[in-house]
Amino acid sequence: MIMEVKDFYFYYPNTTQPALKGINLPFYENKITALIGPSGCGKSTLLRSLNRIHDLYPGNRYEGEILLKNLETGEMENILEWKKEEELIQLRQRVGMIFQKPTPFPMSIYDNVAYGLRLQGKKKSEIDEKVEEALKGSALWDEVKDRLKQDARGLSGGQQQRLCIARAIALEPEILLMDEPTSALDPISTIAIEELAIKLREKVSIVIVTHNMQQASRISDYTAFMYLGELVEFGETSQIFLNPKEQRTIDYIAGKFG
Amino acid sequence: MLKRRFFLNKIVLFLSTLSAILGLIFLFWILITLTIKGITSLNLHLFTSDLVDNGLRNLLIGQFILAGIATLIGVPVGVLAGIYLQEYSYNSRLAEIIRNLSDIMMSAPSIVIGVFVYSILVIPVGHSNGWAGIVALAVMMLPIVVRTTDDMLSLVPKELREAGVALGVPKYRVIFDIVIRAAKVGITTGILLAFARIVGETAPLLFTSGNNEFFTLDLNHQFPSLTVAIYNLATMPNPQLVKIAWAGAFVLVVVVLIINLIGRYLVKDKK
Ligand SMILES: Nc1ncnc2c1ncn2[C@@H]1O[C@H](COP(=O)(O)OP(=O)(O)O)[C@@H](O)[C@H]1O
Ligand SMILES: [Mg+2]
Numbered sequence: 001m002i003m004e005v006k007d008f009y010f011y012y013p014n015t016t017q018p019a020l021k022g023i024n025l026p027f028y029e030n031k032i033t034a035l036i037g038p039s040g041c042g043k044s045t046l047l048r049s050l051n052r053i054h055d056l057y058p059g060n061r062y063e064g065e066i067l068l069k070n071l072e073t074g075e076m077e078n079i080l081e082w083k084k085e086e087e088l089i090q091l092r093q094r095v096g097m098i099f100q101k102p103t104p105f106p107m108s109i110y111d112n113v114a115y116g117l118r119l120q121g122k123k124k125s126e127i128d129e130k131v132e133e134a135l136k137g138s139a140l141w142d143e144v145k146d147r148l149k150q151d152a153r154g155l156s157g158g159q160q161q162r163l164c165i166a167r168a169i170a171l172e173p174e175i176l177l178m179d180e181p182t183s184a185l186d187p188i189s190t191i192a193i194e195e196l197a198i199k200l201r202e203k204v205s206i207v208i209v210t211h212n213m214q215q216a217s218r219i220s221d222y223t224a225f226m227y228l229g230e231l232v233e234f235g236e237t238s239q240i241f242l243n244p245k246e247q248r249t250i251d252y253i254a255g256k257f258g
Numbered sequence: 259m260l261k262r263r264f265f266l267n268k269i270v271l272f273l274s275t276l277s278a279i280l281g282l283i284f285l286f287w288i289l290i291t292l293t294i295k296g297i298t299s300l301n302l303h304l305f306t307s308d309l310v311d312n313g314l315r316n317l318l319i320g321q322f323i324l325a326g327i328a329t330l331i332g333v334p335v336g337v338l339a340g341i342y343l344q345e346y347s348y349n350s351r352l353a354e355i356i357r358n359l360s361d362i363m364m365s366a367p368s369i370v371i372g373v374f375v376y377s378i379l380v381i382p383v384g385h386s387n388g389w390a391g392i393v394a395l396a397v398m399m400l401p402i403v404v405r406t407t408d409d410m411l412s413l414v415p416k417e418l419r420e421a422g423v424a425l426g427v428p429k430y431r432v433i434f435d436i437v438i439r440a441a442k443v444g445i446t447t448g449i450l451l452a453f454a455r456i457v458g459e460t461a462p463l464l465f466t467s468g469n470n471e472f473f474t475l476d477l478n479h480q481f482p483s484l485t486v487a488i489y490n491l492a493t494m495p496n497p498q499l500v501k502i503a504w505a506g507a508f509v510l511v512v513v514v515l516i517i518n519l520i521g522r523y524l525v526k527d528k529k
Contacts, residue, residue, distance in 0.1 A: 053420055053424055116425045116426065132396065168424075171426070
């Protein structure tokens with residue numbers, strides 16, 4: 001287990017009802033965990049708690065625990081106790097995130113990947129190396145190696161998304177969060193991202209939100225089904241899809257709602 | 259009923275077309291008069307000598323120094339204020355007040371700003387000076403820059419900010435390295451248009467920087483500017499001096515036009 005959510009509640013500002021209610025959920029090392037459930041059930045809210053990006057906006061409130069394994073000591077540390085800006089910055093370098101719409105920075109392809117490395121104070125030669133490695137790792141190198149200096153916004157949507165993945169993995173995160181990373185992409189780019197996720201699993205644990213059940217069953221090892229802010233069922237993907245225990249899971253997978 | 263509406267529609271269309279044409283007639287009248295009188299008064303001597311010798315040189319340079327330094331002051335302050343509004347205020351009460359204030363300042367008559375600066379920077383010193391003119395122009399420019407920065411930053415999708423933060427980038431670096439860069443063209447255009455706006459102003463300079471026939475770089479004393487000179491020369495009995503005013507007005511319009519065109523080109527290029 002690399003991360004664990006325990007008795008977790010989340011409140012958006014000026015709301016009395018929690019958006020997430022008593023979530024308990026483990027994330028396993030070098031596995032892909034899919035979060036599925038109908039729109040508005042809280043998948044993004046949960047995912048965005050795992051790197052505490054909610055902290056960007058005032059008034060959001062967490063309750064409970066989110067534990068992250070310290071790779072040196074092996075201890076599980078509660079990330080919700082971290083208060084300092086540096087602690088959050090470190091957390092986000094350890095827990096990367098890919099968004100629904102590709103988010104290339106307004107700079108060159110090279111700089112997009114190098115940016116995070118430069119902030120870490122890495123040397124030029126090391127950065128060059130890591131940029132190439134990350135672009136190869138995200139299966140983009142062959143397409144962009146001759147135009148690294150060009151503006152990243154000129155890439156196609158699928159390429160942009162792979163660039164964002166390269167940017168994230170260049171920092172060698174322990175966990176990669178993906179919020180419907182293929183829902184804005186065409187089928188071919190979607191397959192490319194899915195294959196990439198499976199390949200990346202060797203190095204990084206992945207949590208992926210998807211409303212596409214085929215996608216969840218194709219790529220994930222574990223699946224969590226959420227409904228109305230609660231975790232209904234969690235288990236190995238084959239079990240959830242072939243042999244769900246909860247009636248709501250059965251109905252959802254049968255396409256009765258959502 | 260339908261017929262009546264149709265009829266009304268025609269009348270409104272007719273009236274609005276008529277007023278548009280009327281407006282255009284005056285605009286072209288002004289432009290044509292200005293061009294004819296301006297071009298016929300133009301000569302090389304105007305650009306090589308100062309007002310004392312019936313030239314425009316010190317006036318043009320003075321105008322650009324005033325507007326240029328005002329921009330150097332107004333842009334950083336305005337951009338930072340815009341950043342505060344969009345990135346740090348979370349739309350608090352204070353932000354609301356600043357936005358409204360800045361809108362009011364934008365529509366304040368420029369003569370009012372001139373008189374205000376006169377009372378705080380000219381009266382205590384005892385005489386007109388370049389700095390007072392600069393402050394007046396900077397004050398005029400400020401709300402425009404604040405507003406443009408605020409608006410342009412608001413067009414940057416929040417996902418881009420989140421993507422920066424999610425990479426472990428400190429917030430201020432996200433703003434300066436990513437968000438500002440994404441809004442660069444819009445902000446630059448706004449600054450250019452704001453510059454074009456202040457470079458042709460007379461009222462804020464009239465009581466502040468005053469008037470000077472000689473070439474000078476000393477901002478502690480009366481400072482030359484094209485607009486104030488045009489204002490003074492235009493009513494002179496000496497037709498020679500009036501001709502200088504025409505030439506100056508023509509040059510000014512051309513300069514402002516060019517800056518505006520660059521601004522528009524940038525906007526179009528972006529789309
Ligand atoms: N910024 C917000 N402020 C208030 N409520 C929100 C906000 N974002 C999402 N919500 C609410 O939280 C619930 C879960 O949303 P979300 O996590 O985006 O669902 P999902 O990703 O599963 O579609 C929804 O009811 C949504 O309306
Ligand atoms: Mg979502």
